[in-house]
Amino acid sequence: MKFNTKMLQAYFVAGSQDVPQGQTLPEQLSAAIAGGITAFQFREKGPRALMGAEKVALGQTLHELCRQAEIPFFVDDDVVLARTLRADGIHVGQKDQRIEQVINELPGLIIGYSCHTVAQINHANELTVVDYVGSGPVYPTLSKADADPALGISGLKQLLAVSKKPIVAIGGIDQNNLANVAQTGVAGAAVISMLTRADDVQMTATMLRRTFTNFDA
């Protein structure tokens, strides 16, 4: 699949650990797709994450839902899992395997790279195969244990000013602050809890998508 900046508009990130009891990730992803999300990232991480065959099986189910909807399926960090699941893309963090190594091991995949500082953005600018940058946390988040300090809108704007790559904002983004995030000019928002904790996942996904479709020049 070829990268398109519009894929970043409404970017759902989740693993089974993010889903409240009584619901499942395939159900939530189906609802989010019905609502209009533009990308999904499988991020099975932390003490409650699935392992081994169970993780692969869930990934296959989720990828199939994305395939039917013709939206990209990303894997967080894991080169082997990305290859096993034939993912469309991989998202690489600063603390993961070195980005250059991932790029060499997965030719042809869409590559996302987390950047939290101007220095990291400058590095990403030099990497021609990096398609987009994920920047955050914009606001404090409960979904990532080792998150950096919050950037705020002003910090996000500083990163936007130097980035040659499209930026998807992440971290603590919810229905109340979404418009402020969109107004910075980022290509989209990546969210976990805004969708996994939503009362109505489909409607919330539609709201997320519309926010960025309206700001789309």
Ligand code: 3NM
């Ligand atoms: N990465 P929520 S913040 C996965 O700053 C992730 O790079 C972040 O979850 C970063 O939308 C984050 O629930 C968690 O705040 C986002």
